[in-house]
Every structure is written in structure tokens, then in C-alpha cells.
Amino acid sequence: MENSVLIRTHDLDKIYSLGLTDLKALDRITLSVARGEFVGFVGPSGSGKTTLLNIIGSLDVPTSGSAEVLGRRIESLSHKESAGLRNRHIGFIFQTFNLLPVYTVYENVEFPLLLQGMESSRRKQLVGDALEWVGLADRADSRPAQLSGGQSQRVAIARAIVKQPEIVLADEPTANLDAANSHHIMKTMAQLNEDLKTTFIFATHDEKVIGYLKRKITLVDGKIAKDETVEKTTAG
Amino acid sequence: MISFLFKGLLRDRTRSLFPLLTVLSGVVLTVFLHAWLNGSISSLIQSTAHFSTGHVRVMTRAYAKESGQIPNDLALLGIDTLMAELKAEYPDLLWTPRIKFGGLLDIPDAKGETRAQTPVSGLGVDLLAPESPEWRVLNIRQAIVKGRVPSHHAEVLIGEDLAEKLRVQPGDTATLISSTMYGSMSVANFVIAGTVRFGIVAMDKSTVIADLSDVQQALDMQRGAGEIFGFFADDLYHEERGDAVTLDFNRRHAFSPKDTLAGDASFSPVMGTLRTESGLADYLDYVGVFSGVIIGVFVAAMSIVLWNAGLTGSLRRYGEIGIRLAVGEDKTHIYVSLLAESLMIGFIGSVLGTLVGLAVAYYGQVKGFDIGSVLKESTMMIPSLIRARITPTTFVIGFLPGLLATFLGTAISGIGIYRRQTSQLFKELES
Secondary structure (H helix, E strand, O other), X not given: OHHHEEEEEEEEXXXXXXXXXXXXXXXXXXXXXXXXXXXXXXXXXXXXXXXXXXXXXXXXXXXEEEEEEXXXXXXXXXXXXXXXXXXXXXXXXXXXOOOOOOOOHHHHHHHHHHHOOOOHHHHXXXXXXXXXXXXXXXXXXXXXXXXXXXXXXXXXXXXXXXXXXXXXXXXXXXXXXXXXXXXHHHHHHHXXXXXXXXXXXXXXXXXXXXXXXXXXXXXXXXXXXXXXXXXXXXXX | OHHHHHXXXXXXXXXXXXXXXXXXXXXXXXHHHHHHXXXXXXXXXXXXXXXXXXXXXXXXXXXXXOXXXXXXXXXXXXXHHXXXXXXXXXXXXXXXXXXXXEEEEEEEOOOOOEEEEEEEEEEEEOOOOOOOOXXXXXXXXXXXXXXXXXXXXXXXXXXXXXXXHHOOOXXXXXXXXXXXXXXXXXXXXXXXXXXXXXXXXXXXXXXXXEEHHHHHHHOOOOOEEOEEEEEEOOOOOOHHHHHHHXXXXXXHOOOOHHHHHHOHHHHOEEEEEOOOHHXXXXXXXXXXXXXXXXXXXHHHHHHHHHHHHHHHHHHHOHHHHHHHHHHOOOHHHHHHHHHHHHHXXXXXXXXXXXXXXXXXXXXXXXXXXXXHHHHOOXXXXXXXXXXXXXXXXXXXXXXXXXXXXXXXXXXXXXXXXXXXXHHHHHHHHHO
């Protein structure tokens, strides 16, 4: 079990300086996430979910304590090293999709592979697979503006998983979707978790997402209030 | 990866077309303004040289002190010798004597009574010799509006505006009333051979041009001339060469303090250059500094505009940069790609802007721009047709704001990628 741990934090603090006062966004967070988990940080706004997700994704560094992702200490990574970690091992899914509007669906999904310098034929195969997984192979030449919200988020999922990362981080992935699309997206991600054994970590307060989680870590005022394993999914 | 970024650049007009148009516009304006100022200054210098001072000119020391008054009583005498010396010693310049004079031009009616009369400023030049440099310097044949060039003694040309004012035609008689170099009254009859338009308002509305020998006779200045002008063969003013010729001539004709005390120095010849004559040195320095300041201010202003365009372009793309960072692109790679884009836009915009600017400037150089309407009452030797002038600098000056400012704008705004926390970019992405 110990070998399959991908993420480990220990006494992790994150403090933002707000002029004369400091805001403690994370307070002594200690947790571990194993390979293949489908876990979510849940809690109200301001509880520290996104901050924790950003640190795990090497987009931010802790003020004190440690965060280890895939054996790398986040606080000691250079810009280049953290970019490399994100490019090869971590996929991101955003609340607002954040596709590059001037590129086609295919090109958006292809982008992370281009950064890896992957050869063309391999890229083509992986992008095709990713679009098949999310059910958008027929929209490869469309531009993001031509897609619905649900389709856009599925493209974002394809972009996150195309490089077959160990970890996918999703920050409020259903916040801009209606209920039907939310369930569709969550089912897609749950299926990918099953098929590819990719670890998914969510930051959410959406009950529709929470219903799919296999592990739920509740944050309140930057502290872990509860860490529970959910025996079976109820949504769907 | 390069083709991927290039594809995005081409598809996103806010990243390519609009910045390109901004750079292009700025460069066009810079290039044209430079050529225009160049042309204006050159036109002014050329007109001043052709009509007022030559590239160098020789006068008596006494005449030189009051040359603005046209003191023909202090004119050079025995100019044949002096002309021969000038031609022998400085053969790379074209030498031509002139007499400037003032007077009244009286137009008689059929009975010989005064029909019209007006003050005129006159110019006595070598009009009758076919090899006279004045044909080229004054561009007389092209300046003829009505009639013909004088071919006999006692024929004159008068400014077209002056002719209209006096209601005279070629073939009419005109009487010049002036004073001789010894101060007595002078009256001489001339036939108007033709009318001329030099495009200089002050000349066109008040000038009478007569052959030098006729003026010498009318003003009792046999073998005399107020001034001897020297022109460089290419009709361009070469300051260093002009200074060298002047220095050499004045050294040859220097007087000792003893001679000066004896009073002989006043009528000895002295040479001056276009720069030093009539306070033109200060004016040229002023114009040079002023045009430099204008170009500098304009280039700086355009640089700020283009810098700002680069800045806003980069700031507007923080969202895109956030995505690229999140996907795993290195900050340095993003920064370098932004700089490469700005260089490409700046270079293409500068090249196109320079080409368009040069095309407009070339039109202005060939056709010119008529500013005669604002010079109606002018007495300055400013040509009413101002032409732009393209110089080697015109080809490169647009690159300063076009390339450098765009690049610097992006470079400075792009530093924000490093200074901001990645998560901050990420938050902006979400906002």
C-alpha cells in the first residue's frame, strides 16, 4: 500500500499575506492519496480546497510543512521542474473549461503532447483515443465556440487525460454545467478512473460530484474536518 | 510546437492583425514624417542657396556687413579678375555673379503715362550666355509661365503674380526706377520677355529678373556685382567642403592690421558659406535641433503607443498563459514564445510600414505638397511646393518604434509571468 501512495502532505500550512493581516488558508494539513483513488476535497467556499489542489498541482507552494507528489517535494521544485511535473504527470480540469479558443478540439487536446515533443503519429493515436473516451471523436475539427458547455468540459477532460497522467486535478468541474451534463461528465471521469486507474482529485462543493466520490475529505477553515471513505456511489 | 504557435498567431487577429496594423500605422507615420521634415529643410536650404546666398558667396567686406540692406554702393568691382581666380582655384564649384537691387516698376499706358506702379525686388543674373549656370540654378526655362526667356539686351522676366497684379503681358514695356551705385537716380526701360513662377511666393509676387549687363548699365555698376555665388555641381550643400573653400579664399585675401587701418580692407572680397550668411547658421542649427526633437518626440510617442500595444497584448493573454502553465509549459518557454511573436509582428509591421511610408514619401518627393495658400503674404524664401526627401535614414527609422518598442513592450509586460505566482495566473484564468 505504501508504494502506491502518490501524494503525501505533512503539517502543510499556507498563509496569504493581506497587507497588515495574514490569512491562513491551510492549517497543518496531513494526508495521503493512493494511486487510483477517486477523492474529493469538499467544503464551503474559503475552506482551502482550491489552495490545496493548487499546491498538489505544483501551481503554488506551501508556506510551511511539506507536500510530496510522485516522490517530488513541491516546495523545492524549480519552475522548470514543476512545469515538467504538470506536463507529464498531472492533468488539470477547470471550472470554466479554459480551452484555447483559436485552436480546434483536436489541437487543444494535442497541446500537452506537443510540449512533450512527442512524435506526430503517436500524438495522433493518443489524441484519437482521448477523444474516443470522452465521445467527441466526431467533433475533432470544431472550435471551442461551436461546442456546448458539456462538450467543452469533455474536451478539457480529454486534454487532461491524453498524456495518461497519474493524477487528474479537477477544480469545481461541474460548476458551469447543468445537472444532466454534470452527471455525464462525472460518469466519464469515473469510467476513466476505472479503466486507466488514473487518480482523480476534486475540489468541489457540488453534491452531484460528491455523490460519485469514493473518498471525501472535508475541509473547514483550512483544516481537515473529516476524511471518510464512501462505500459505494449513489449517483447515476 | 512552432507551427502550433504560429497557427494560433495567424488565427487570432487580436494577436496578429491588429498589432500588425498598429505597428504598420506607427511606422508609416514615422517614415513619412522623417521624409517630410527632411524635404522641408532641404527645400528651404535649396531655395535659400538658389536665391539668397549660394552655397558660398563672395562680397566686399563692407557689403557683407550690411548684405541684408543690399548696399550696391559697396559692391565688388572688377569682377572679371575675381571670377577668373574663383574658377581657377575652385573649379568644382560653379561661379556666377549677381546684383540684387530694389526699385519701382512703372507700367506706362499707350500715351506713356503711368498705368500701374509697384515696388519690386530685382535680380541681375547672367541670362544671355548659353553656358550660364543660372539656367540650371534658377531653373528658368521650367519656371516660364508666359512668353519666353530673354534673348536680347533690355529684356526682363517678371514674377507671374507680379504680372497679374500689374496686368502686363510679354511684349509690354516696363520702366525700372532705381538708384545707381553712386546714389543718383536711375531710369531704364525694359521689354517684358516672359513671366515666371518659381513656387516661392516672395519671388513670384515681386521679382524682376534682368540680364546682369543690363543691370550693371542701369545701376552704373560696370564690371561690378553685389555678390558672386558659388554652387556645388550636384546642387547639394556640402558644409565641410564649403568651409574649406571659404577658409582658403579668406586666407588668400586676408588683410594685415596695417592694411585694415589704412581702410583698404572694406572693399576686399570675403567669402561666406550658406550656413554663416544672413544668420542662417543659427537657423539651420535651430531647424536641425528642432527637427531632431520632433522626430525624437514622435518616435518616442510611437514607441510608447506600440509598447503599450505590446503590453496590453501580453496582459490580455494572461488567461491563455495560465492555461499553458497549467498544461505544463515552462515559464521561460512561454516568455520566449511571446518575444518571438512580438519580434515577428514588429518586423513584418516595420517592413510593411516602411514600404508604405516610403511609397507615400516617394509620392511627396516626386509630386510635392502645395502649401502656397498659407504663404500668400510670405516674404520668406520658402517654396510653396514642399517635397519630401528620402534619405538612407528614412529606410531604417521606422524600425526603432516598430521593432524595438513592440519587443520592449512585450519583454517588460512578459516579466509579469515570472513575477506573478503561478497560482495567481491561475486565479486570473478562473476569473
